[in-house]
Amino acid sequence: MEQTTKKNGFASGIGFVLAAAGSAVGLGNLWGFPYKTSANGGAAFVLVYILCVLFMGSIAMISEIFIGKRAQSNTVTAYKKIKKKMGWIGLLVIAVPTIIVCYYTVLGGWTLRFAVNSFQGANGLSNATSFVSFTADPIVPVVFTVLFMALAALIIMAGVKNGIEKYSKILMPALFIILVGIVIFSLTLGPGTESGLAFFLQPDFSELGFDGVVAAMGQAFFSLSLGMGTMIAYGSYTGKEIKLGKSAMMICIFDTLVALLAGLAMFPAISALMGEEFLLGLGAGASGPGLIYVVLPQVFSAMGGVGQFVSFAFFAMVVIAALTSVISIMEVSVQFIIQRFKTNRKKTTLIVASVCSLVSIPIAWSVGGAFDGGLNLFGYDFLTFLDEIANTLLMPLGAFGACLGVGWFIDKKLTANPMKTLRSLREEGVELGVFMKIYAVMVKFITPILILFVMLSGIVGKVGENGPSYWWIVGAGVLIVAFLVLAYFKFFYKTDCGENADEEKLEKTKA
Numbered sequence: 001m002e003q004t005t006k007k008n009g010f011a012s013g014i015g016f017v018l019a020a021a022g023s024a025v026g027l028g029n030l031w032g033f034p035y036k037t038s039a040n041g042g043a044a045f046v047l048v049y050i051l052c053v054l055f056m057g058s059i060a061m062i063s064e065i066f067i068g069k070r071a072q073s074n075t076v077t078a079y080k081k082i083k084k085k086m087g088w089i090g091l092l093v094i095a096v097p098t099i100i101v102c103y104y105t106v107l108g109g110w111t112l113r114f115a116v117n118s119f120q121g122a123n124g125l126s127n128a129t130s131f132v133s134f135t136a137d138p139i140v141p142v143v144f145t146v147l148f149m150a151l152a153a154l155i156i157m158a159g160v161k162n163g164i165e166k167y168s169k170i171l172m173p174a175l176f177i178i179l180v181g182i183v184i185f186s187l188t189l190g191p192g193t194e195s196g197l198a199f200f201l202q203p204d205f206s207e208l209g210f211d212g213v214v215a216a217m218g219q220a221f222f223s224l225s226l227g228m229g230t231m232i233a234y235g236s237y238t239g240k241e242i243k244l245g246k247s248a249m250m251i252c253i254f255d256t257l258v259a260l261l262a263g264l265a266m267f268p269a270i271s272a273l274m275g276e277e278f279l280l281g282l283g284a285g286a287s288g289p290g291l292i293y294v295v296l297p298q299v300f301s302a303m304g305g306v307g308q309f310v311s312f313a314f315f316a317m318v319v320i321a322a323l324t325s326v327i328s329i330m331e332v333s334v335q336f337i338i339q340r341f342k343t344n345r346k347k348t349t350l351i352v353a354s355v356c357s358l359v360s361i362p363i364a365w366s367v368g369g370a371f372d373g374g375l376n377l378f379g380y381d382f383l384t385f386l387d388e389i390a391n392t393l394l395m396p397l398g399a400f401g402a403c404l405g406v407g408w409f410i411d412k413k414l415t416a417n418p419m420k421t422l423r424s425l426r427e428e429g430v431e432l433g434v435f436m437k438i439y440a441v442m443v444k445f446i447t448p449i450l451i452l453f454v455m456l457s458g459i460v461g462k463v464g465e466n467g468p469s470y471w472w473i474v475g476a477g478v479l480i481v482a483f484l485v486l487a488y489f490k491f492f493y494k495t496d497c498g499e500n501a502d503e504e505k506l507e508k509t510k511a
């Protein structure tokens with residue numbers, strides 16, 4: 001068993017931590033977090049975000065890695081091993097990331113284009129108009145999306161140890177060094193940086209509404225790659241050598257640190273070079289993509305000649321972050337298909353990447369506004385539509401499932417007594433030292449209730465904010481879940497869905 005893990009899985013504990021951190025650190029940290037901070041009033045949002053990581057994120061993180069490590073298998077088998085009827089959650093956390101891949105690569109493609117573009121004269125894309133015309137082009141964004149997907153596919157094809165782990169070990173430190181460099185540069189831009197710092201670090205709760213709290217939770221799950229099977233899949237490639245609690249904490253801390261550093265890199269530079277009025281809500285009228293694709297390029301050109309280099313460093317860093325995330329998102333379905341259908345890794349990756357690329361094309365057109373914005377669903381562009389389904393509904397559901405599974409169903413006796421859970425967790429080899437009791441109570445009661453509460457109030461709030469059209473998003477989410485439940489009980493409930501050792505057997509027979 002131990003040898004099996006070693007052969008196909010991560011070669012070392014630090015390799016696992018870096019790969020998982022690579023999954024966690026992505027567009028969510030470098031773009032979503034600063035953007036949401038800006039939209040929700042600054043430092044107060046940051047504080048709530050950190051609380052979400054502590055009380056929900058870290059608990060779900062331990063649970064998911066544990067579920068994977070315990071099962072040594074894909075997510076469907078992993079949930080089946082907790083309780084057979086829970087297997088559909090394993091399917092849910094394969095479907096959600098696969099949806100996410102399709103739009104995440106579009107954004108990754110944009111980033112690639114911006115990195116390449118950094119040296120093109122005076123920042124060829126440095127204003128809103130050129131951004132709009134670039135994204136509205138029917139060809140160029142698609143080319144970059146497919147290019148980005150191809151990079152990710154190549155890494156996955158090389159395998160867990162020789163691909164995912166190897167590249168994470170190089171790329172994550174590189175990312176961190178670039179980020180620290182940009183933070184230092186940004187903090188030394190002189191007068192005007194203080195107001196950016198104050199916005200980011202001195203909480204003012206008057207700007208934070210309950211929708212901000214909901215946004216913070218969604219952001220925490222997304223940023224930590226939770227509720228989407230990735231941590232289960234990566235956890236399954238670890239063995240006894242990994243310290244569960246310590247690894248989970250390191251991943252959470254690293255991910256949060258990168259998000260905070262991204263804020264430190266951006267807000268002082270924005271206030272110094274663009275003006276204070278750009279801090280809150282990024283100035284009037286800026287939308288989601290505004291931050292890194294419109295405002296930052298303007299910041300870079302305000303830096304003069306050196307701006308080209310800073311721009312390149314920044315976008316190269318975002319490409320790295322997005323790449324190590326996208327490989328983890330795809331690995332979930334690749335792992336399942338290999339194990340369930342006994343296909344080989346290269347072929348499977350090729351198929352998954354091709355299908356996702358095809359789906360990403362209309363998404364790129366829709367979000368970029370090609371064809372005069374004609375491609376939308378109930379008034380939402382495809383990306384927003386899918387992103388809302390994933391973020392508001394399915395991801396919290398996945399994280400809820402993980403806590404429920406560990407907290408209630410691994411313990412066969414189904415008791416509400418956390419101390420019994422504690423004992424069964426110990427028997428399962430979970431060792432968290434002094435945090436053991438806290439974890440047992442959190443995973444059983446507090447975290448699932450918090451997740452449900454924030455999820456339901458999130459839906460209500462979003463409907464209020466966006467009007468009845470939001471029910472289409474909720475309805476689509478419910479349909480997806482219903483479909484997956486049916487599919488699970490029809491096709492996978494009675495079938496053996498395989499485990500990690502199967503990939504190895506496949507390789508051996510081939511050799």
Ligand code: PHE
Nearest residue numbers: 024026027028029222223225
């Ligand atoms: N955590 C990644 C980010 O912050 C995104 C991601 C989501 C990765 C889901 C894996 C699974 O961008």
